[in-house]
Amino acid sequence: MIELINIHKSFGALDVLKGVSFWSEEFGVTTVLGPNGSGKTTLIKILLGMVIPDDGEVRFNESTINGKWHYRNQLDYLPQIAKFPDNLKVSELIKMIKKFRDKTTREQELIEMFDLKPHLEKKLGTLSGGTRQKVNIILAFMFDSPVIILDEPTSGLDPVSMVRLKELIRGEKKKGKLILITTHILSFVEEMSDQIVFLLEGNIYFKGSIEDLKISTKQENLELSIASILEEQDA
Amino acid sequence: MLKILQYIVFDLTRSRWSYFYFFFYLLLGFGLLFLNTDLSKAVITLMNIIIVLTPLIGTIFGVMYFYNSKEFVELLLAQPIKRSSIFLGQYLGVAISLSASLVLGIGIPFLLYGIFLSQDIFNFLFLLLDGMLLTFIFVGISFYISLCNNDKIKGFGYSIALWLFFAVIYDGLFLVSLIMFEDYPLDKFSLIATILNPIDLSRILVLLKLDISALLGYTGALFQKFFGTNLGLVISLTMLFTWVLGPLYFFIRHSKKKDF
Numbered sequence: 001m002i003e004l005i006n007i008h009k010s011f012g013a014l015d016v017l018k019g020v021s022f023w024s025e026e027f028g029v030t031t032v033l034g035p036n037g038s039g040k041t042t043l044i045k046i047l048l049g050m051v052i053p054d055d056g057e058v059r060f061n062e063s064t065i066n067g068k069w070h071y072r073n074q075l076d077y078l079p080q081i082a083k084f085p086d087n088l089k090v091s092e093l094i095k096m097i098k099k100f101r102d103k104t105t106r107e108q109e110l111i112e113m114f115d116l117k118p119h120l121e122k123k124l125g126t127l128s129g130g131t132r133q134k135v136n137i138i139l140a141f142m143f144d145s146p147v148i149i150l151d152e153p154t155s156g157l158d159p160v161s162m163v164r165l166k167e168l169i170r171g172e173k174k175k176g177k178l179i180l181i182t183t184h185i186l187s188f189v190e191e192m193s194d195q196i197v198f199l200l201e202g203n204i205y206f207k208g209s210i211e212d213l214k215i216s217t218k219q220e221n222l223e224l225s226i227a228s229i230l231e232e233q234d235a
Numbered sequence: 236m237l238k239i240l241q242y243i244v245f246d247l248t249r250s251r252w253s254y255f256y257f258f259f260y261l262l263l264g265f266g267l268l269f270l271n272t273d274l275s276k277a278v279i280t281l282m283n284i285i286i287v288l289t290p291l292i293g294t295i296f297g298v299m300y301f302y303n304s305k306e307f308v309e310l311l312l313a314q315p316i317k318r319s320s321i322f323l324g325q326y327l328g329v330a331i332s333l334s335a336s337l338v339l340g341i342g343i344p345f346l347l348y349g350i351f352l353s354q355d356i357f358n359f360l361f362l363l364l365d366g367m368l369l370t371f372i373f374v375g376i377s378f379y380i381s382l383c384n385n386d387k388i389k390g391f392g393y394s395i396a397l398w399l400f401f402a403v404i405y406d407g408l409f410l411v412s413l414i415m416f417e418d419y420p421l422d423k424f425s426l427i428a429t430i431l432n433p434i435d436l437s438r439i440l441v442l443l444k445l446d447i448s449a450l451l452g453y454t455g456a457l458f459q460k461f462f463g464t465n466l467g468l469v470i471s472l473t474m475l476f477t478w479v480l481g482p483l484y485f486f487i488r489h490s491k492k493k494d495f
Contacts, residue, residue: 011494050312051494067491072315079313083306087249099238100314 001026001147001178002047007056009042016042018202019056024180029173031189032182034199035230040182041080043199044151047180048077073101078140080151080182082132086125090116090135093124097139107142113164114138129156141168148172150181154188166192186222198226200233236320239311243304243328252299253332256292260340268348275355275445278362281341282441285366286434287402290373293333294398297377300329302387309495322378322490326483330374334367341366361444365437368475372433373398375482382489401434413453422457429454433478440471 002024009017016039024030032040045051047058049065049072057064060071084093098105111117114134119127127135133156140148150169154162169192172179183189189196190210198206198213206213206229210222217225247253263284271277304325311321341363350359377394384390409428413421429435439455443464458467 045495048313049318050309052492069315069317072313075313075315077313079309083309085246085304085307085310087246096242097310097314100311100316 001061002180003059003062004043004047005057005059007043007046007058008054009039009046009051010054015202017046017053020199020202020204022197022204022207024178025195027173027176027178028194029169029179029181029192030195030197031193032180032197032199033184033189033226038199039202040199041151044077044149044180044182047149048072048075073103074145074147076140076143076145076148078136078148078150078153080155082136084124084132084135086123088124089121090124090127091120093135094138094142098142101143103143105142106144107138110138110141110168113168114161130158130161133157134161137165137168141172146177148177148179150179152183153181154183154185186226190222198229200229205229236317236324239316239321239324240328240331243325244332247300247328247332252296253336256296256333256336257340260337261343264341264344268344272348274345274348274350274353275358277345278355278358279445279447282362282365282438282445285337285341285362286369286438286441289333289337289366289369290398290402290434293330293370293373294377294394296333297329297374298381298387298391298394301325301378301381302390312495318491319487322382322487326374326378326486329378330371333370333374337366337370338363358441358445362441365441365475368479369433369437371479372475372482375479375486379482379486379489382486382493401432405432405435409454422461425454425457426461429458430474433475436471436474436478440468440475443467443471 002022004020004022007017007020008015016037020039020043032043034040042051046053047060047065049069057066059065061074063071065071088096094107098107111120114137116131116134116138119131119135124132124135133153137153140150153165157165166188169179169181181192193210195207195209196213197204206216208216213222213225214220217228219225219228264281267277267280268274271280308321308325312318345359350356376397377390380394380397381390384393409425413425416424429439435454439458442455443459446464458471461467462470
């Protein structure tokens, strides 16, 4: 479904991605792991066409995305930092984003799920971090697209919302969607993902299931496996 | 793109800045007519104000809006919309709203004073067209500068500096160079120098239309001598449209390559 071929990207003198190649499964949850600054968000933004790679090709459903935009109809994205125009109300924002796609949406169901009803008529600038993240989640999930990309979806969420988010993701997975997640919360990774991709120093260091990672690093759990990779790198 | 344009115009109708400019122009129009009941003289005074102020307002508002709508743009980039539609929609939204403030703000007082019954109606409409062109030009330039600079202060600084350059410094440099090189034939140099400054160009455009040779100044007189009134009008108008499209072209081109 998603294919990255030899992607290079540098910001000034900083080489963030040095020839990343990756092809996704047709469905299931893939988590992208890696230390801070390893290029997770850059990779996702390249997929969305927000960052233009210096070299390499991105293919979506077997056609290149370079300069195209129609493919984003099948893509839902939750950005890492929820940036919204401050002077809009939550309900106005949802209405506005809905206008850009001719699709039936399911925001009512999501608004109830995350208890956002009391906040609908508030201005986005006045919302707390966690509430903004909930708005972010609603915007990302309301279109019911076949591919969902979540960049740090858990940031700022309270435990109740976290449980609901996990339920939501599980439900989407059952529908046969492809879900790409970046996160630093390893319990979340262990619970949710079918496959992990480990980014290190601008390359994919490991791709496979959690079991494979544990076996290849000879560690008992995910946390230790990742720690051992990073230590090895430093040594 | 129409959806984005629609949204931005809607957003701007709620912004107090649009009303601020509208009332400012309104006050200016009434003030001018109150002090100067002769319509054709009022048109000339208005011209002097418009050719300096519309670029300044276009610049300030352009930069402010561009940086304030950064979040909005990032939100839209992840939606199935063409990149150039987002930026073109934004540009047109701001330029059209500002032009509307100008046309309505200046238009209403002159309308009440009976501009439609006077002979100056075409000169007046020409002046409004001139102000609109300058608005489009300077919104385009300030958008381009803002897109190139992630730092708001820098973007603001460069944009204001450029306005100052075109509105004030350019003429000074031009005059100095005319005096320094007075022994040489400077016709072509002056013509080119005028064409390269949209503010000078729009001043000449209106003066040619008003047909007041006393106010044309050196470059204007040269323009008239060189091209004649009609060809001069066509050429200056064409150059002004080029000035609209040039910065817009660079803005859209850069927007396609930029990382967000």
